[in-house]
Amino acid sequence: MLSRRHVLSGAALGLLLPHFAAAKPHAHPKSTRSRHRPLVLIDPGHGGKDPGCIGASGTLEKHVALSAAQALRRHLLASGRYRVAMTRKSDVFIPLQGRVEIARRAGAALFISLHANASTDHRAHGTCVYRFAWRASDARAASMAKWENSAQRFENPALRGASRQVLHILATLMRRETQIHAAKLQAAMVKRFAAHLTMLPIPAPHARFAVLSAPDIPGVLVEMGFLTNKREEAMLRSPTHRDRMARSMRLAVDTYFATVAQPVRWRS
Ligand SMILES: [Zn+2]
Numbered sequence: 001m002l003s004r005r006h007v008l009s010g011a012a013l014g015l016l017l018p019h020f021a022a023a024k025p026h027a028h029p030k031s032t033r034s035r036h037r038p039l040v041l042i043d044p045g046h047g048g049k050d051p052g053c054i055g056a057s058g059t060l061e062k063h064v065a066l067s068a069a070q071a072l073r074r075h076l077l078a079s080g081r082y083r084v085a086m087t088r089k090s091d092v093f094i095p096l097q098g099r100v101e102i103a104r105r106a107g108a109a110l111f112i113s114l115h116a117n118a119s120t121d122h123r124a125h126g127t128c129v130y131r132f133a134w135r136a137s138d139a140r141a142a143s144m145a146k147w148e149n150s151a152q153r154f155e156n157p158a159l160r161g162a163s164r165q166v167l168h169i170l171a172t173l174m175r176r177e178t179q180i181h182a183a184k185l186q187a188a189m190v191k192r193f194a195a196h197l198t199m200l201p202i203p204a205p206h207a208r209f210a211v212l213s214a215p216d217i218p219g220v221l222v223e224m225g226f227l228t229n230k231r232e233e234a235m236l237r238s239p240t241h242r243d244r245m246a247r248s249m250r251l252a253v254d255t256y257f258a259t260v261a262q263p264v265r266w267r268s
Contacts, residue, residue, distance in 0.1 A: 038109035039083045040076055040253060041102070043211060044069035045115040045221075048093030053118030055227030055236075061116045062091065064236045068114045068224060071239070071246035079250060081257070096210040103217050110185065110253065111219030113211050116236055117226045125229040126200035129189045130221040131182040132213060133206035174215050181218035181260055188255040189220060192248035197225075222249070 044065040046052035052061025069086055076082045085106050087099045094102075103111050117124075183204075190203045200223075212219045224245060225232035235241045 037081060037083050038257065039085060039107060040110045040112065041085050041087065041106060041108035041217075042069045042072055042076075043087040043099050043103075043111060043113040045113060045211075046093075047088050047091055050093050053116060053227050055116075055233040056122060056230045057233055059227055059233050059237055061118075061227055064116050064224070064227065064242075065114045066091070067239070068236075068242045068245065071242045072112065072114070072249050075243075075246045075250035076253065079254070082253070099211050100214045103219075104214055108217050110256070111212065111214065111217045112249065112253075113209075113219065113221040115221060115223050117223045118228045119226055120228075122228050122230070125198060125226050125232050126203075127193050127197045127225055128200040128203050128205060128223050129186045129193070130209060130212070130223065131179065131186045131204070131206045132209055132219065133179065134208060171215055178214075178216055178218050181256075182212075182220060184259055185218060185252060185256040186220050188259075189222070189249060189252035192252045192255075193245070196244060196248070 044062070046062035046065060048062075050062065052065065054060060055064075066088070073084045073086060076084045085102075085108070087102050088094055099113075186204050190199065193199060194203065209221050212221055225236050227233045227236065
């Protein structure tokens with residue numbers, strides 16, 4: 001059946017993103033195997049001058065995020081199914097838009113941002129997985145400005161003559177597709193986490209996270225737990241606990257790629 005996805009993935013994406021259509025297994029026969037493994041981009045939150053939140057005992061979010069990202073990287077690579085890249089591998093500051101650009105330039109099929117939560121209520125605890133969505137509370141003008149920007153990203157010589165309306169429609173379709181995909185990863189991850197973690201009352205929320213704003217890369221932002229809660233801070237400091245979380249995330253990524261026939265963006 002020729003679904004909207006096929007139309008979008010084949011024609012529109014090929015037009016918008018020339019690299020997408022460039023799945024040329026014969027062009028580089030020696031690297032065919034690696035070219036067909038999707039790239040998962042792991043994004044450890046914060047870093048450098050930005051410590052993120054500070055835990056009950058002084059643990060910095062940026063360190064927990066990086067350690068968790070390294071654990072996830074190991075699990076994904078051990079599966080042999082994915083290529084993995086990270087927005088940062090050390091304690092450096094990277095602006096949010098820079099992280100999005102890293103993912104887009106690398107041709108990521110999936111984006112996973114790792115964070116830890118904080119609250120003035122030290123009893124607050126639990127895990128949740130966010131995905132991107134335009135907030136209903138956003139000012140219309142602000143949304144439209146952002147929309148304009150996302151459409152401009154796709155401009156290429158083939159579309160130079162296309163009307164802005166066409167670009168808007170294509171960007172809209174692509175972002176909608178991306179959000180549907182992100183929701184699948186989000187649901188799979190929440191299900192895996194719920195088997196061994198306390199989840200927040202709303203375990204799968206959505207918000208307008210700048211770091212998840214790539215219109216063509218499905219992504220989630222994991223709030224792994226509250227550093228301001230002594231128990232969860234201790235858990236997040238534990239390599240065993242982080243390893244267990246990483247395993248759950250890897251299994252969720254497996255589920256995602258098993259259920260999504262054609263990633264929104266899949267290029268080497
Ligand atoms: Zn954070």
